[in-house]
Amino acid sequence: MPCLIGIDVGTTGAKTILIGMDGQVLASATVEYPLYTPKPLWAEQDPQDWWQATVESIRIVLGRSGIDPKEVKGLGLSGQMHGSVFLDEKNEVIRPAILWCDQRTAAQCDWITEKVGEKLLHEETANPVLTGFQAPKIIWLRQNEPENYAKLRKVLLPKDYVRFRLTGEYATEVSDASGTSMLNVKERRWSDAVLERIGIPKGWLPEVYESPEISGKLTAQAAELTGLPKGTPVAGGGGDQAAGGVGNGIVRPGIISSTTGTSGVVFAYLDKPAVDPQLRTHTFCHAVPGKWHTMGVMLSAGGSLRWACDALCDAERSVAALLDRDPYEIMTAEAEKAPVGCEGLIFLPYLSGERTPYPNPNARGVFFGLTLRCNRAYLVRSILEGVAFGLRDSFEIIKAMGVAIREVRASGGGARSALWRQIQADVTGQPHVRIMPDEGAALGVALLAGVGTGLWSTVPEACEAVIKVVDSTDPVPENVKRYNDFYPIYQGLYQSVKDHYDEVAGLME
Numbered sequence: 001m002p003c004l005i006g007i008d009v010g011t012t013g014a015k016t017i018l019i020g021m022d023g024q025v026l027a028s029a030t031v032e033y034p035l036y037t038p039k040p041l042w043a044e045q046d047p048q049d050w051w052q053a054t055v056e057s058i059r060i061v062l063g064r065s066g067i068d069p070k071e072v073k074g075l076g077l078s079g080q081m082h083g084s085v086f087l088d089e090k091n092e093v094i095r096p097a098i099l100w101c102d103q104r105t106a107a108q109c110d111w112i113t114e115k116v117g118e119k120l121l122h123e124e125t126a127n128p129v130l131t132g133f134q135a136p137k138i139i140w141l142r143q144n145e146p147e148n149y150a151k152l153r154k155v156l157l158p159k160d161y162v163r164f165r166l167t168g169e170y171a172t173e174v175s176d177a178s179g180t181s182m183l184n185v186k187e188r189r190w191s192d193a194v195l196e197r198i199g200i201p202k203g204w205l206p207e208v209y210e211s212p213e214i215s216g217k218l219t220a221q222a223a224e225l226t227g228l229p230k231g232t233p234v235a236g237g238g239g240d241q242a243a244g245g246v247g248n249g250i251v252r253p254g255i256i257s258s259t260t261g262t263s264g265v266v267f268a269y270l271d272k273p274a275v276d277p278q279l280r281t282h283t284f285c286h287a288v289p290g291k292w293h294t295m296g297v298m299l300s301a302g303g304s305l306r307w308a309c310d311a312l313c314d315a316e317r318s319v320a321a322l323l324d325r326d327p328y329e330i331m332t333a334e335a336e337k338a339p340v341g342c343e344g345l346i347f348l349p350y351l352s353g354e355r356t357p358y359p360n361p362n363a364r365g366v367f368f369g370l371t372l373r374c375n376r377a378y379l380v381r382s383i384l385e386g387v388a389f390g391l392r393d394s395f396e397i398i399k400a401m402g403v404a405i406r407e408v409r410a411s412g413g414g415a416r417s418a419l420w421r422q423i424q425a426d427v428t429g430q431p432h433v434r435i436m437p438d439e440g441a442a443l444g445v446a447l448l449a450g451v452g453t454g455l456w457s458t459v460p461e462a463c464e465a466v467i468k469v470v471d472s473t474d475p476v477p478e479n480v481k482r483y484n485d486f487y488p489i490y491q492g493l494y495q496s497v498k499d500h501y502d503e504v505a506g507l508m509e
């Protein structure tokens with residue numbers, strides 16, 4: 001039976017799935033690795049950890065499934081976007097990779113914007129330069145680590161470093177490359193104009209493919225390490241959001257996804273490139289050839305709940321360990337005891353700065369409205385509500401762009417919580433459906449590999465063959481009204497404190 005492998009090189013671990021032609025997940029494995037924060041608001045990882053986790057997860061999946069590896073017809077790669085892997089002339093990693101959530105490059109973003117010019121920059125890349133993107137990381141290396149910059153010969157995105165280790169090819173694809181500030185998003189190629197103005201050699205960048213295209217084949221060395229056959233085709237794949245869009249079936253107009261993972265993403269398909277006039281959402285190439293998408297991204301969605309788990313919920317973690325349950329289940333069960341709106345306790349989820357709707361690396365998290373009645377149930381529920389308000393910001397912008405919303409597909413770890421799905425449906429006023437299989441980006445790139453190897457003729461055909469809606473969470477009218485009353489207050493809080501964010505950042509410097 002033909003099988004496909006999808007690999008998602010995420011922020012917390014590498015996830016590998018093996019699927020059949022019907023979309024059934026035959027085996028799955030995730031191998032985690034650390035994230036390093038050597039300074040406040042910095043975020044780094046060791047690319048070797050990604051590689052070792054990828055190899056291990058492939059071997060686990062092959063072992064668990066018991067299939068003949070020759071049945072694997074193709075492999076697709078997804079991964080955390082924007083990160084920078086710096087290689088020297090011997091293809092050795094020069095320094096730890098700088099990640100998407102790293103906020104060190106505000107000055108470099110300003111420099112690029114001034115050097116290129118806002119008008120040309122937006123015409124070429126369809127987006128502002130943001131601290132998470134790749135180009136400012138390269139300029140940061142030039143300005144702050146000249147000895148490392150002098151060694152630089154190639155710059156790869158996270159999943160594309162894993163691709164290099166699998167195939168020996170320097171390759172990327174249009175969706176991930178869209179988030180570098182160096183791709184002409186409308187024409188789906190590197191921007192010569194931007195590269196020339198910021199002084200980055202085009203030869204440092206990998207070749208750009210459409211997402212289903214075969215970008216290389218497994219080398220003998222990679223085959224020996226993974227247990228897959230030499231020559232296994234590797235598709236272009238996608239950045240985690242575009243790949244997740246495919247995995248959620250967001251490949252036709254009117255269907256959007258709301259994903260609550262470490263970050264929170266509202267993702268909408270576009271037949272033609274469309275840009276928010278205020279550039280609050282991102283417009284990137286889709287993993288569907290010749291199509292685009294727009295998305296709003298908040299940096300700390302599930303990340304906010306993870307922070308609460310680590311910082312505030314020792315008791316819940318202990319109970320979860322005793323009961324062999326997920327601590328987040330214990331936390332959300334407790335949060336159900338708090339009332340809708342938490343009696344005015346509002347959480348601003350800007351723990352890692354923010355991107356949509358406020359591209360502000362200096363933004364910080366805030367609890368507003370604390371009283372003596374606020375226990376952990378209130379705190380956790382206010383986090384769930386604050387993240388939902390942040391997602392609503394993106395919904396409102398996308399609707400204002402004229403994008404029709406016929407169906408919202410909930411995905412990510414947050415979608416597994418009935419309470420959080422209900423809160424998101426109530427805050428946005430939109431029913432949220434769930435789909436099966438719910439494997440996100442890993443499923444998306446497995447499907448892309450199936451298209452690239454000819455098992456399906458188009459990406460929509462692959463999605464329709466595999467993805468099914470299984471249930472819906474509808475808004476509760478009285479809750480919708482309650483949240484509509486609180487939403488303007490949530491928006492106003494950022495405006496009230498934004499100047500203080502910059503003042504605090506200045507003091508920290």
